[in-house]
Amino acid sequence: MKVALETNQLIALAMKQIEPHVVAAYPITPSTEVVQEFSQYVANGDVRTEFVPVESEHSAMSACLAASLSGARVMTATASQGLAFMWEMLHIAAASRAPIVTIVANRALSAPINIHGDHADSMGARDTGWLQLWAETAQEAYDNTIQAIKIAEDPRVRFPMLVNYDGFTTSHAVETVEILEDDQVRNFIGSIPKPQYSLLDTEHPTSFGVLALQDYYMEFRKAQAEAYKNVKDVVLEVADAYAKLTGRKYGILEDYKLDDADVVLVAMNSAAGTAKDTVDALRKEGKKVGVLKIRLFRPFPVEEIREALKNAKAVAVMDRAYTFGGPAGPLFEEVATAMVNQNQKPLLGDFVTGLGGRDITTDEIKQIFDTGYKALEKGAFEPLVNWVGVRE
């Protein structure tokens, strides 16, 4: 069925279809409507979810964590300062293998206060151990939400997951979206697999929140790091099953006209769509350009990035966030790390764009591709980091 809903309403509808056991949330712009609409479903008796209206995001994630460790299917939604306020609990959720799915309508961080689209919030969570899916369109946000449940809860995974889409640009936009029937969603996700250990299993009492010092902490951490190696296979399995159900195919990355592309733009979320239209326009002028869109950002798909960029001569990474005091934006650092030991590697440049909701236009993306061509002539991106669409 085709619907025209604001993406936040659409995601609330997906949550209704998923019908988690527990949602604990503290609404924040620009994902407020996800929580607002879902709480109406609860109030109307459309779902049996235990909705916990808490007094802060830190409490929201704490409640989600306890519920998840007891074996419940758990979701929440947040953005920006809200995700930042969850920071401490994010680490605990990931290391405790609590498969909570958190919706994030990506928004800039303060100061100055800004409510608009920017990737600083989820980029700030990149070292917390949460898995991350990113979405170009409302359709992808809906599809990722449903797939995230099945990925996160898989016994081979059992990690929490952020489902990202751009604040306002996507969260408050209406696009043509194909939705599933409620029972299709419920059959697809099935019941949450019973956890090996449960907080409420009084027959088999277990310790949670344990202490591990010099003697065992490092082994815990190594075991956690190893566990991410299973994730990509599960992401692909779930994507295959979802394609059978819907006809919509997803991968870890999305290649757009990469086969013969000399200059490649790496993008995430809504700007990837604008980049595809720009590529089509530039190809008409005979330019060999392409887009690499990152769907799975955590775990970072190193091998897939290497494979996708193996024929590229220049790669422009678009960052919608910045690492202050660091060498470049966060996505650039990840891509550069993936490429660093390759014998043959493209020139790499970083392009910081669209901070705080500033539009990323076709003209700006053309400008980035132009800079890529200039780098090919000069033999390097100089400077390494370029701020695009900013007043000097």
Added chain:
Amino acid sequence: MLEIRWHGRAGQGVKTAAYLLAEAAMDTGKYIQAFPEYGAERSGAPIAAFTRIGDEPIRIHYGILTPDVVVVVDESLIGAMDVTAGLKDSGILLVNSSEGPEVYRAKVPTFKGKVATVDATQIALDCIGRPIPNIPIMGALIKVSEIVSLEDLEPRLRHKFSAKFNEQIVEGNVKALKRGYEEVKVL
């Protein structure tokens, strides 16, 4: 792809109109995208909203810079900002005003497209008793632009408004839509 940019003030139903047009176009099999431009949210603040309608999936994700149609829901914005910025020469400028289109034609002498006006605020006062001009100006828009027909739009309007408003308000808006459609003046 057809791009429509809406200019109005918060509280005038600008976002609702941008979405409603997209929804009606989706019902006719088109791909759609609609979104508002939010600044600081307060009643009376200038806001813009955007509607894109196409035969192919719409991939670009930024504000409309070169619209085919500009709809000015609040005429006091003209002069306060450049509402016609980027408007295509073959396009349409539609203004909510009690004045005729010749008045606005004179204000944009270089513009070659159609100029239209409709007294949407008065129609709204007559039909729903409140000065919310979004639906009557929608009637005018679909008449001048032929984006969708009145027959396509009316059921969507009823569907959308029935979820929120009582029958009297829904019927008042349907009447306002039709009056806007009939009373628009084009030059």
